[in-house]
Amino acid sequence: MIARLSPKPLQRLYSSMVGQKNHASPCPLSPRLDGKIALITGANGGIGKETARGLLQRGAEVLMLCRNIDKAEQARRSFVADGLDADAIKIIECDLADLDSVMAAGQAAKNYLRGRKIDILIENAGVWARRYGETEQGYEISFGTNVLGHFALRRMLQAGSLARHARIIIVTGDIYITTEACSSRFPWRGAVGGMRAYARSKLGNFWIARELQKQCPDFNVFVVHPGVVATRLGGGGRLTDWFKRKLLISPTEGAQTSLMCATQCDLSHGSYYHNVHGECETDNADPAMNDEAAARLWARCMEMTAACEREKALRLAS
Ligand SMILES: NC(=O)c1ccc[n+]([C@@H]2O[C@H](COP(=O)([O-])OP(=O)(O)OC[C@H]3O[C@@H](n4cnc5c(N)ncnc54)[C@H](OP(=O)(O)O)[C@@H]3O)[C@@H](O)[C@H]2O)c1
Structure with a gap:
């Protein structure tokens, strides 16, 4: 059954929080993913990390694209200690807030794959900044990391490294409902500004996912809300972490919707999957349904990534 989501922010956020602990539906361990290749960002x-663990448990080979390599090595050690196959794990450094690093990571992935194709791409990494910041190329940090960094990575992989019918899972967050815009320049201050910038980037994730499915109908694109999850997102502290653990779902529970979209048959590609509501339909008044804004954002991301590619080519030529 397809759930119909309210376009009203308070109703939406309330329905995301209430009952999510009782809605935990673990992703089945079958079908297996033996012989499949998955790439996931922010896997450390x-x-x-729990999504990567789930992919490995099902037999996939997993490329973990991570900014903090020490943390990625720790994650690898914990997977191996749990009996998972060390040879199935490849760690590649990737700072999504720097398009040069993204391009180097895309190239490293291609070199590693040697013509083999990625079956599952999970655009998971995300930042909710507490202070205003910009990426290496001068874009607002939430936008630059969550939207543009993934856009540039996917663009590189699309040139010969993604399987024709690859599943592409783009992790958004229901908080996108609190905004109507997403752009590369958004000067903000204070905690509320940081939340708005994050929400805008999550709307951007949704728009790009819908536009990707439109432009590349062979791909199986899924937009995922993982739940309201006790992680480091937005920062923490002893008390905050304690409240998060008490009130929110665990990272393992938060990984289940991405894993469902990565593995299960009979899903509707191009759809929004929510940890509480499952497959969802949104109202025409929902900001995610603004196709014109989505197309504009797509065009802008193309310009920004192409400019960076041109600069890199010039640097190499000189
Ligand atoms: N937690 C929630 O309640 C919630 C709700 C809705 C949606 N989501 C989405 O779920 C996804 C995962 O978030 P999480 O809750 O697991 O948060 P998290 O614990 O803070 O993990 C975020 C991940 O993103 C990585 N990352 C951040 N900036 C990066 C950069 N510049 N380059 C590469 N990697 C970077 C982090 O790596 P480092 O170790 O290097 O920082 C980390 O691996 C995000 O897209 C988030 O928006 C979360």
Whole structure:
């Protein structure tokens, strides 16, 4: 059954929180993923680490694209200690807030794959900044990391490294409902500004996912809300972490919706999957349904990544 989501922010956020602990539906361990290749960003902690663990448990070979390599090595050690196959894990450094690093990571993935194709791409990494910041190329940090970094990575992989019918899982967050815009420049201050910038980037994730499915109908694109999860997102502290653990779901529970979309048959590609509501339909008044804004954002991301690629080519030529 397809759930119909309210376009009203308070109703939406309330329905995301209430009952999510009782809605935990673990992703089945079958079908297996033996012989499949998955690439996931932000796999060194939080939801991404548990998603990577789930992929490995099902037999996939997993490329973990991570900014903090020490944390990625720790994650690898914990997987191996749990009996998972060390040879199935490849760690590649990737700072999504720097398009040069993204391009180097895309190239490293291609070199590693040697013509083999990625079956499952999970765009999971995300930042909710507490202070205003910009990426290496000068874009607002939430936008630059969550939207543009993933856009540039996917663009590189699309040139010969993604399987024709690859599943592409783009992790958004229901908080996107609190905003109507997403752009590369958004000067903000204070805690509320940081939340708004994050929400805008999550709307951007949703728009890009819908536009990707439109432009590349052979792909199986899924937009995922993982739940409200006790992770490091947005920062923490002893008391905050304690409240998060008490009130929110665990990272393992938060990984289940991405794992469902990565593995299960009979899903509707192009759809929004929510940890509480399952497959969802959104109202026309929902900001995610603004196709014109989505197309504009897509075009802008293309310009920004192409500019960076041109600069890199010039640097190499000189
Ligand atoms: N937690 C929630 O309640 C919730 C709700 C809705 C949606 N989500 C989404 O779920 C996804 C995972 O978040 P989480 O809750 O697991 O948060 P988390 O524990 O903070 O993990 C975020 C991951 O993203 C990585 N990351 C951040 N900035 C990066 C960069 N510049 N380059 C590469 N990797 C970077 C982090 O790596 P480092 O170790 O290097 O920082 C980490 O692996 C995000 O897209 C988030 O928006 C979360």
